[in-house]
Amino acid sequence: MAGHTDIAAQGWIFRLPAAWQPYALLARLDRPIGAWLLFLPGLGAILLAGAPPWLRTVRLIVLFAVGSVVMRAAGCVVNDMWDRDLDRRVTRTAGRPLAAGTISMREAAAFLFVLLAIGLAILLALGPLARLLGVTSLLLVALYPLAKRVTWWPQIVLGFTFGWGAPMGYAAAAGRLDGAAVAFYAASIFWILGYDTIYAHQDREDDALIGVKSTARLFGRQSRPFLAGCYAATMILLAIAGQLAGLAVWYLAGLVLPALLLARQVVALEIDDPARCLALFKANRGVGLAIALALVLGRL
Numbered sequence: 001m002a003g004h005t006d007i008a009a010q011g012w013i014f015r016l017p018a019a020w021q022p023y024a025l026l027a028r029l030d031r032p033i034g035a036w037l038l039f040l041p042g043l044g045a046i047l048l049a050g051a052p053p054w055l056r057t058v059r060l061i062v063l064f065a066v067g068s069v070v071m072r073a074a075g076c077v078v079n080d081m082w083d084r085d086l087d088r089r090v091t092r093t094a095g096r097p098l099a100a101g102t103i104s105m106r107e108a109a110a111f112l113f114v115l116l117a118i119g120l121a122i123l124l125a126l127g128p129l130a131r132l133l134g135v136t137s138l139l140l141v142a143l144y145p146l147a148k149r150v151t152w153w154p155q156i157v158l159g160f161t162f163g164w165g166a167p168m169g170y171a172a173a174a175g176r177l178d179g180a181a182v183a184f185y186a187a188s189i190f191w192i193l194g195y196d197t198i199y200a201h202q203d204r205e206d207d208a209l210i211g212v213k214s215t216a217r218l219f220g221r222q223s224r225p226f227l228a229g230c231y232a233a234t235m236i237l238l239a240i241a242g243q244l245a246g247l248a249v250w251y252l253a254g255l256v257l258p259a260l261l262l263a264r265q266v267v268a269l270e271i272d273d274p275a276r277c278l279a280l281f282k283a284n285r286g287v288g289l290a291i292a293l294a295l296v297l298g299r300l
Contacts, residue, residue: 022097023111026080027073030190033282034076037195039068040288041188042165042237047295048184048245049173059170060126064165067122069216074115075141077108077159082145090206091160092274130172148207152218155196163188180244189288191262194230197223198265199281201272216271231262238291242298251298258290 013021013030028034042064046057068282080087080098087099097103103111123134140161147154166188170181193215200207200216207214219226235255242251265283270276 020150020158021104026077026097026103026108026111027115028076032069033285035069035072036285037192037288038072038075038162038165039065040165040285040292041163041185041291042068042169044188044288044291044295045166045169045181045184046173047292047299048180048241048247049170050245050299051173051175057173060169063122064169064172065126067119068165070115070118070122070171071137071141073114074119075144077112077115078141079145081105081108081112086210086212089210090203092206098127110290119223126172129175129177133164133168133171137161137168140164141229148212148214150213152213152272153215154213155193155200155215158196159189159192160173162192180241183241187234187241189232190233190237191284194227194234194262195265195281195284197227197230198269201271201277204271221271223271224266226268228266230289231266234262235259238294242295245298247295247298248300250300254294254297255291258287258294261287 011030014022016024024030043061046064048059051057069098080096083093084096084098084105087093087096098105098108099122119134123131140157144154144157144161146281147157151157163185166185167177167181170184171177196298197215197219200214203216204220205218206212207217215226216223235258238255238258239252242255261283265280268276268280
């Protein structure tokens with residue numbers, strides 16, 4: 001794993017003005033997969049709720065898309081503020097702006113304030129229940145970086161955090177929470193628990209040296225059966241959510257595609273190949289979009 005880093009040496013970020021580049025890197029704008037994975041549970045929940053008219057649904061999807069980019073960036077700032085000392089000791093993260101000293105803590109705090117202000121403006125455009133859930137999510141965002149220091153299960157904490165778009169999206173679209181929303185949120189948590197375990201294998205050796213905990217370290221060579229269990233639970237809960245929401249049988253047919261995509265990750269997992277782990281992690285964008293397609297089919 002020596003020398004592995006997830007910061008690209010080139011790309012559109014490095015065509016920005018030099019003063020902007022550290023902020024773009026801090027917000028992970030060069031790696032949009034995180035924003036996608038934050039957005040997809042909300043997208044799925046909006047489609048699951050199926051609240052007409054369609055223009056309102058489109059408006060909610062746009063708001064959640066922009067909000068996901070902004071809040072993912074805010075979460076990254078919080079994470080890097082917590083972890084700047086640890087990041088300096090991990091090859092993959094040593095080049096992050098706070099760890100590398102290209103942004104000060106004061107500058108990061110000011111940037112975080114701007115991001116949260118934008119997030120608040122988006123939140124105020126949603127209904128009362130969704131706004132309440134949005135405010136509640138800030139506690140999860142703040143606590144997640146601490147989880148890896150105190151529990152072997154920080155990935156499940158991330159599941160609750162990144163999956164929070166599911167109840168928020170459902171509440172924004174339907175104005176309520178019910179059994180379908182709970183099942184879909186639970187499915188999102190198991191999905192995230194699985195794919196973030198894959199992601200954590202990139203840092204397994206460094207994490208062991210500095211004492212950071214993860215499900216990748218906890219399960220080690222048994223990660224494949226653990227991943228299979230997480231993804232099986234995801235698919236079962238997605239099927240239950242569709243049943244509770246009264247979706248057509250085409251939804252179950254549509255779930256075959258995401259099930260196959262998840263099964264491929266289980267088979268292809270190589271825990272000692274960080275590049276493969278990163279590629280499998282990124283493949284979950286396709287999984288989320290396939291779930292969204294199944295939800296659309298279920299509303300036909």
